[in-house]
Amino acid sequence: MKGYSEWMSRLIQALSKLPGIGRRSAERIVFHLLKAPGDEVTELARLLQMVKEKTLFCQICHNFSDESVCHICSDPGRDKGMICVVEDPKDVVAIEKTGNYVGVYHVLLGFLSAIEGVGPEELQIADLVERVKNGNVREVILATNPSTEGETTALYLTRILKPLKVKVTRLAHGISVGSMLEYTDQATLARALEGRVSA
Numbered sequence: 001m002k003g004y005s006e007w008m009s010r011l012i013q014a015l016s017k018l019p020g021i022g023r024r025s026a027e028r029i030v031f032h033l034l035k036a037p038g039d040e041v042t043e044l045a046r047l048l049q050m051v052k053e054k055t056l057f058c059q060i061c062h063n064f065s066d067e068s069v070c071h072i073c074s075d076p077g078r079d080k081g082m083i084c085v086v087e088d089p090k091d092v093v094a095i096e097k098t099g100n101y102v103g104v105y106h107v108l109l110g111f112l113s114a115i116e117g118v119g120p121e122e123l124q125i126a127d128l129v130e131r132v133k134n135g136n137v138r139e140v141i142l143a144t145n146p147s148t149e150g151e152t153t154a155l156y157l158t159r160i161l162k163p164l165k166v167k168v169t170r171l172a173h174g175i176s177v178g179s180m181l182e183y184t185d186q187a188t189l190a191r192a193l194e195g196r197v198s199a
């Protein structure tokens with residue numbers, strides 16, 4: 001890379017691969033790091049390593065966690081009778097940001113997709129069924145994305161959960177078709193949760 005030392009070029013290239021960071025931003029970050037105090041950079045490097053090393057999936061809900069059971073599942077203040085099913089840990093963050101959900105979650109870690117060859121066995125679906133069978137679960141809220149795959153996943157889950165005599169609901173409309181939960185504003189998401197409908 002013209003004008004850059006070998007290490008600078010390598011870091012710029014590595015940073016450019018990150019989501020939302022183009023070549024220009026990567027260059028600015030590298031200049032910033034070189035001017036920053038050494039201990040700040042060391043701490044950043046340590047955090048990058050630790051987040052990867054120490055983050056695991058919660059045994060119960062499959063959200064990212066520092067412990068084998070995440071802080072939401074282990075919170076006695078959360079309503080364990082209400083499970084909100086989402087595709088991805090990012091969706092948990094989106095729903096938590098609304099501030100008015102008191103139940104727990106179940107992260108599928110994906111969505112059903114015939115094209116990508118993702119069947120029910122590839123997702124955390126068997127575990128969800130177990131949770132519903134074993135726990136005192138009153139309601140399962142299907143909060144998959146309003147995409148074709150999300151809808152297919154929700155339909156499939158409705159079909160397998162309904163015979164378990166649990167109330168199955170779906171986020172209300174208002175989240176536009178094709179838009180992702182993680183990019184939906186908090187007020188809209190809160191309304192969709194509030195006005196959920198029977199699946």
Ligand SMILES: [Zn+2]
Pocket residue numbers: 058059060061062063069070071072073074
């Ligand atoms: Zn959990």
